[in-house]
Amino acid sequence: SYVLTQPPSVSVAPGKTARITCGGNNIESKSVHWYQQKPGQAPVVVINDDNDRPSGIPERFSGSNSGNTATLTISRVEAGDEADYYCQVWDTSSDHLCVFGTGTKVTVL
């Protein structure tokens, strides 16, 4: 089965840039989506299809996807960005299953 690997945690100072990676075999051939989840809340998509921002998501959120790594970048980090972040793809090589990454806790120092 397809596996997506994320770092467990990323720490960043306010105003700096946070980069969260999502590793998967030849992930560049897949569309990667990113979700933000704050405590006690349902996930919210912040980047879809590698680098598109849904309506209402700040421009500070961006994405890229190349080779075996997709990256979510949060520029000018704010305290409100502190949350868990998950990447997600569809594994069309098997039974068309959805796969989530292991999740990354972003801490704003």
Add this chain to the structure above:
Amino acid sequence: QVQLVQSGPEVKKPGASVKVSCKASGYTFSSYRINWVRQAPGQGLEWMGWIDTYDGNTNYAQMLQGRVTMTTDKSSTRVFLELRSLRSDDTAIYYCAREIREEAYFDHWGQGSLITVSS
């Protein structure tokens, strides 16, 4: 506006079954698949499967095969998740989520239903 409203929390004993509902509103119900995702306490997101609300077709995660059934009721615009032979490690928040298009992302989520399995 699009809304997915789920049923409330439940406590079940090991070996029992649970049925969680997800009421959709604010859009054409049969035009979108609904997925179920669960999250054990302090853990990550785990995809459980989807149901096509148009024809009732389903696709389940292999680890749940044989214990899970997803159904839909067009008349009430509800989707149901039934999980049988519950174990303690089924304790989790269960979310329904609308899939914006086939094999894409989930643009709207329910508020979650906490299912606790305990003797």
